[in-house]
Amino acid sequence: MSLPDATAWQLPWRGLGLSSNLDAADQPHPYRLLAESPGLFDFVEYSAPLSLEETRAQASLFPQMWERRQDVPVLFHPVHLNLYGPELEPAKALADLDAHARAVGSAWVGNDIGWWHSGGQPFPGYLYFTPPFTEAGVRDSVAHALHVQSHLSVPLALENPAAFAKRGELHVLDFMARVHARTGLPMLLDLGHLLSYQLAAGLPLEAGLDGFPLDKVIEIHIAGGVITRRSGRGYYVDDHTQPVREELFGLLESLLPRCPSLRAVTFEGDGHPLEVALLTLRRLRKLVPSAPRPPLVLTPVTEPAPALTRESQPWSLYETGYGAKPETGGDTEGARAETDFRLAVVAETLDRDWPISRLLLAGTREDLRAFTASKEFRELFEGLGRSPGHAFAAWTRRRLREHPDEGVAAAVSFETFLPNVFMMRSLAAPAPGQVGLAEDVRVGTFPADLTELVFAARSLRRHLTGRAWACEVLDVSGLEALAQVARRPAPGPWSFVVRRRGRGPEVLTVPPSLLEVLRSLARAPQPVEAVPSALLAEGLARGLLRRG
Numbered sequence: 001m002s003l004p005d006a007t008a009w010q011l012p013w014r015g016l017g018l019s020s021n022l023d024a025a026d027q028p029h030p031y032r033l034l035a036e037s038p039g040l041f042d043f044v045e046y047s048a049p050l051s052l053e054e055t056r057a058q059a060s061l062f063p064q065m066w067e068r069r070q071d072v073p074v075l076f077h078p079v080h081l082n083l084y085g086p087e088l089e090p091a092k093a094l095a096d097l098d099a100h101a102r103a104v105g106s107a108w109v110g111n112d113i114g115w116w117h118s119g120g121q122p123f124p125g126y127l128y129f130t131p132p133f134t135e136a137g138v139r140d141s142v143a144h145a146l147h148v149q150s151h152l153s154v155p156l157a158l159e160n161p162a163a164f165a166k167r168g169e170l171h172v173l174d175f176m177a178r179v180h181a182r183t184g185l186p187m188l189l190d191l192g193h194l195l196s197y198q199l200a201a202g203l204p205l206e207a208g209l210d211g212f213p214l215d216k217v218i219e220i221h222i223a224g225g226v227i228t229r230r231s232g233r234g235y236y237v238d239d240h241t242q243p244v245r246e247e248l249f250g251l252l253e254s255l256l257p258r259c260p261s262l263r264a265v266t267f268e269g270d271g272h273p274l275e276v277a278l279l280t281l282r283r284l285r286k287l288v289p290s291a292p293r294p295p296l297v298l299t300p301v302t303e304p305a306p307a308l309t310r311e312s313q314p315w316s317l318y319e320t321g322y323g324a325k326p327e328t329g330g331d332t333e334g335a336r337a338e339t340d341f342r343l344a345v346v347a348e349t350l351d352r353d354w355p356i357s358r359l360l361l362a363g364t365r366e367d368l369r370a371f372t373a374s375k376e377f378r379e380l381f382e383g384l385g386r387s388p389g390h391a392f393a394a395w396t397r398r399r400l401r402e403h404p405d406e407g408v409a410a411a412v413s414f415e416t417f418l419p420n421v422f423m424m425r426s427l428a429a430p431a432p433g434q435v436g437l438a439e440d441v442r443v444g445t446f447p448a449d450l451t452e453l454v455f456a457a458r459s460l461r462r463h464l465t466g467r468a469w470a471c472e473v474l475d476v477s478g479l480e481a482l483a484q485v486a487r488r489p490a491p492g493p494w495s496f497v498v499r500r501r502g503r504g505p506e507v508l509t510v511p512p513s514l515l516e517v518l519r520s521l522a523r524a525p526q527p528v529e530a531v532p533s534a535l536l537a538e539g540l541a542r543g544l545l546r547r548g
Helices: 030-036 052-058 062-068 091-104 135-149 172-183 191-201 246-258 274-287 314-321 332-350 355-362 365-372 375-380 388-402 406-423 451-471 476-486 512-523 533-541
Strands: 009-011 015-020 043-046 074-076 109-112 156-159 187-190 217-223 226-230 233-237 264-268 296-298 434-437 441-446 494-501 504-508 545-547
Touching: 015 030, 015 274, 030 274, 043 264, 052 091, 074 091, 074 109, 091 135, 135 156, 135 172, 156 172, 156 217, 172 191, 187 191, 191 217, 191 233, 191 246, 217 246, 233 332, 246 274, 264 274, 314 332, 332 355, 332 365, 332 388, 355 365, 355 388, 355 406, 355 451, 355 476, 365 375, 365 388, 375 388, 388 406, 406 441, 406 476, 406 494, 406 504, 434 441, 434 512, 441 512, 451 476, 451 494, 494 512, 512 533, 533 545
Parallel strands: 015 043, 015 264, 043 074, 109 156, 156 187, 187 217, 217 264
Antiparallel strands: 009 296, 226 233, 434 545, 441 494, 494 504
């Protein structure tokens, strides 16, 4: 099936763009940047769910984007779209994608060739699995790409994926060229992703560009990242919150005159403060003109989508990536580096809701790998789980049944209970002349006193991280001290203070005198003069109290 009913696609000149996750709390805020510096960039490229309705409901910046899409055009860059993996995207999801792209006026849709999600669950940190750069990987990627394009009325631009390990005999640019040749689809060249492959393969930055069909590239991505070195080789981590590396600016400048079909250059500046994003965009503005060019005419794709070969074994990549089995042959060093990075992202994800339990049960690489290799974690990607946190909770329950430990069990029970504190009825704001709890602060009660454990987890994490800077390794043997503290809770009941921070709760230790004030204010706001001035000042300074 081929949706396009036009005889040709006409791709407009979009110029220089800035990426966004459409969260008004995230930096940089694209529309504030434009207010600060009109004409600094020409369009917004955003990531969001395939469904327009879900995006409307979840993206706080969507109303402003929708209102301004005529003077600030948008490109839709979903990260929920599989262009590799064991199963093709369902027709309903692709119908939602097409309706979304049409509604916002996205001239094309770009996405990395990778396996992004399974069972409705994205891999933690949206760390997709890159297909092996083999003939089987080409065939499966072609099957996915043509399947997606057959449901789209705008072109699908294929983006070269990032890579830690070198898997397969093909260079990534040869892989992309072959996928393009068999689909006819345009390409999106990500410069940081290209650098990641060149490092994995031990090649110069521009290796493989001669002979690559640069005339089929319609968009270029440039973003921040970090190069780390271990065992004598480098690894590029595609972290958009970092500064853009100098060699990528140089590569962009050399490629611009060699890409005659180019219609957009996007700075993926997620996490950059406004003043930093301004500096990068001003530099890019000198390279990418805002003056329009004639539309690029492309012929709609009508090739039928072939069946998946299953020869490239995505689940085998999953098992290696999350440490369930070792890499056999090939790039074992690169595979270990990839596993380590995936484990770090899982740890960061769990620490939002399980900061103490994760240190106690999965604080070492081997224990963390035991979790990611578990059936509970695997079921998450087979449609049987709700989130990594729920998978961790199930795994901890099994671990405690097999190896009972009262101290660890108390910590797990506490962090299981913690979200319930925020389900309590919030108090009315204090009236003028009154003081009350800050809006994001609650006071809860637990049967055992874990004050020392909360403090120990925070201080030990800080200590081990500080030592890692000096020793270049995280010495997790120190976690044994945390287990000691977990086994000696003080008698309860225990009243504690918790504050909502970012995506997870933060348990605070406070002096008993301030705790009594907070417990009293948890019942109702009080006159300012009823609170001792020293405690009032401390509570306000720590963000625990608010005045009317």
